[in-house]
Amino acid sequence: MKLKTVILAGTALAFAGGAAVAEDMTLVSWGGAYQASQKAAYADPYVADHPDINVIWDESSAEAVAKLRAMNEAGNVTWDLVDVVASDAIRLCDEGLAMEIDPDTDLAAAPDGTSAADDFGDLLVSECFIPQIVYSTTFGYRSDVADWGGKEPDDICDVFDLEAFPGKRALEKRPINNMEWALLCDGVAKDDVYEVLETEEGQDRAFKKLDTIKDSVVWWSAGAETPQLLADSEVVIGSTYNGRLFALIEEQKQPVKMLWDAQVFDLDGWIIPAGLPEDRLARVKDFLKFATDTQRLADQAKYISYGPARKSSAPLVGKHADLGIDMAPHMPTDPNNAKNTFLYNYEWWADYRDDIDAKFQAWLSQ
């Protein structure tokens, strides 16, 4: 009897307490330095203003598409806002798993009154996608390789030049970007790359070019691998995300330099899962409006070397929060770094990814 009373009282207390504690909002991101930058730049300031909201982080962005699909089939979406790369956002939108947004009503206008749609401009690549940052997949190389005789690579095609720059390379274990770089270095003009890649001959041509360095390639599948391989001298040149290389060069002071030539721009941003209940949706939209405004996106660049997706944020980018160095020269979008850039074609890859990936895997295992 006594025990029962205690339990009942406890339950009642828990319920009463539950009403008073903060409401949970689950944000999904990538973990690591990137998630930390989001937390510092927008989640922490937002919670400071809204103490009734409790932000929960879920580090599931890498499997976000599959997990969202499973949640959707089970009829129980537990996420409120999901950070994904643009190509995943397009897939989620295609599958009806992400909600379409209206940039002009759902997002904040720039301080000078420019509408959000204009401020983000071309970067709104999908109706469901709210971009945060521009990152690039690019190369880093060791600056102390004795075999190179003092030369340093400054052209994307130096990656394919084993005579002038001997040593191992690190490339991502997927066709995207590698096929484009191979064609660029096989003499295809930048504007024709996807047209050529659409044909069987074009794909063979890219594989032939990749064949020339295949024996010297270490294939990576996680972005953290290349910095490690470079630091250990396992490879002399390697592709990865520019923020990882920034950390390797500026924070860990390794003898590595950036090869920005033909860097491939890509976007990362939020999507709202489809089918959220009204109250959660309203809460998340309020956060989203705050988290993607001009100042917040500029703030994020203090913590990580990815470029803000809004045009109006660019002039506000300041110094690194800990290192105190100017961040602008480390942005992929900085004019000095962006002399020769390559734009990744989302729609094209959405169409050809399945096919070319099968061929790429078969090529890898030959």
Add this chain to the structure above:
Amino acid sequence: MSDTTAGQVLTTKDGKPLKAALARALRREKLRSLALIAPLLIFVLLTFVAPIVDMLFRSVENGIVEETLPRTVAALRVWDPESAQVPDEAVFAALYGDLAVAVEEKKHTRLGSRLNYEESGISSLFRKTGRRVNRMDEAGPFKEQFLDADDKWGEVATWQVLRQFSPRYTDGYFLNAFDAQRTADGIQMKPEDERIYMLLFGRTLFLSIVITVSCLLLGYPIAFLLAALPLRSSNLLMILVLLPFWTSLLVRTSAWKVLLQQQGVINDFLVWTGLISDASRLVMINNQTGTIIAMTHILLPFMILPLYSVMKTISPTYVRAAKSLGANDWTAFWRVYFPQSVPGIGAGAVLVFILSIGYYITPELVGGTSGIFISNRIAYHISSSLNWGLAAALGTLLLVAVMVLFVVYDKIVGIDNVKLG
């Protein structure tokens, strides 16, 4: 006793036949034990069997085409795919009707990504057409308008794919998993440069066998030592076996990277001792060697523990008796000790083999291109390409392969000859 005649039925005290009463008691007993295991049984059925069956079912399920485009599928039934003619206006009108609904419900892009697995380009065809459908003239003619939206609608190949994959059930995923495809001339192997799954299945089986054998070779002496040593020293040894078992898998895999890479500890040591020159450092990781070494290490405890628990039960008196009867050390071991440890080998080998055949994280990290398993592709199709049908077909094949091997194993070794202690 003597007054019991043949044919007379034995009864219980209250006059019921003894046989029936016994049967009832047994039935009650059975029901009670069933009720006792019912919670576990229901739990296993709901959380284990049902999801697996559901997942396997996806390998043939293909309702999405008919659900999204019901009228078009019906209209296409009368179209002859071999005619090399694009379907007529009636089919396009049906397609317009279906797409208008699908766009409203935002289902057309989902169908696009489904059909894109079969033919590249259909994904954007549906996305593009979906944007145009609302602006089309409802009065028709539709064929022109669709061709205007995208000329892919004017290609017979597009319609052939649509028709081929319109039934509710498909063998397409399984064909794909066998590196085959259905062409106009029937089922054929895919072009050489797209075949991959059979190769991966073969490699997975081969590497799993190699890993099992190397686990056995390394584990047997350790288990033998563990069982033979006095308790105090064997406990210490047991902790050494279990310690890596308790360490995170990723930590152990990363440790192997540090050891095995070309600028790693082992290579540095070999160069320092002068056994190899700096230019010819060994490549021991990002290939099959890396996978075999790292997985053998990770799965070793699964071999040692069953071996140890079986060896512990082998009485040392048998070996002593053999020796006193004149057998030398080797004969005593091979003729007397070893046969008694075979059930442990069986249990360890089955355990290691089945675990390694489904492993994917270690091969992904240390396997490079020549050391990856079929499970890496299954994981890719589950989480990246979202081709769950193909992933389910590959998973089914893997499950069937394991079951066949299990039966073969039962025939050769005998499954009742497996002991965990």
